[in-house]
Amino acid sequence: MNALLNDVGPIKAVIFDMDGLLLDTEGIYTEVTQLIADRYGRTFDWTIKQNIIGRGAADLARYVVEALDLPITAEEFLVIREPLMRERFPRALAMPGAQELVQHLKANNVPIAVGTSSSRQSFAQKTTLHGDWFALFDTIVTADDPEVGAAKPAPDIFLTAARRLGVAPEDCLVFEDSPFGVTAAKAAGMTAIAIPDPAMADAKYAHADAILRSLKGFQPAACGLPQLKWS
Known part of the structure; x- marks a missing residue:
């Protein structure tokens, strides 16, 4: 300690x-965020992930969209993410x-x-x-x-x-x-x-x-x- x-x-x-x-x-969050990033030819790696652990959803979405320069809004990111998360979280x-x-x-x-x-x-x-x-x-x-x-x-x-x-x-x-x-x-x-x-x-x-x-x-x-x- x-x-x-x-x-x-x-x-x-x-x-x-x-x-x-x-x-x-956290592995689920990483997997889903990378799936979304892949759709736009972006790479979600540790340089970004280390800055979002523990953030609330809205704050996280704003950061990821800006850091990856995604052609969607933070609100759209959360809409896309939700069913992907819902499928994986129960495991x-x-x-x-x-x-x-x-x-x-x-x-x-x-x-x-x-x-x-x-x-x-x-x-x-x-x-x-x-x-x-x-x-x-x-x-x-x-x-x-x-x-x-x-x-x-x-x-x-x-x-x-x-x-x-x-x-x-x-x-x-x-x-x-x-x-x-x-x-x-x-x-x-x-x-x-x-x-x-x-x-x-x-x-x-x-x-x-x-x-x-x-x-x-x-x-x-x-x-x-x-x-x-x-x-």
Whole structure:
């Protein structure tokens, strides 16, 4: 753990991002974006992808259309993308350690939430195979939640989650895989642990309180949470 977690007081609640953190959906986003790029003779590669991880849909679409110089609007990009995503999302698998950590926290009565840039509809598609353990969360906050004014990197999603959990922001721990998500968590006044994509450089997460390369590297006791012996 690359961390300054020594300064963290006892954590009372945990908030999880979803895409690339709880569920392995980033590969689906890459595949679909490349399919669209192919239609226009463009190449979607890591130089672009690294800058869109964690963005809300509208912001992501604007960036991709401009970066690839696509002859469509951001709105048209999202319309083309939607059925391609809908077909693939129900096959999304869990990230290593995700289900075990969620079940551990729930079993020990730690308030837990999902704070995701996905829409409610997209959330339902992605969790098709995972309804049992996603049902353990005390609240799910999506980007189109009526109480959310702005998507990440704004703090709204995480602040809404904390409010619903009844826990002060400074007592919340956030797990995120994107720099934008870490920015949102820190703007909310929360502790943020980054779990980056393997290709992402640590330097992009200098604002995180810790960097791990897998959820299975997390030791809850370091944050005052019940100890977990990983299987």
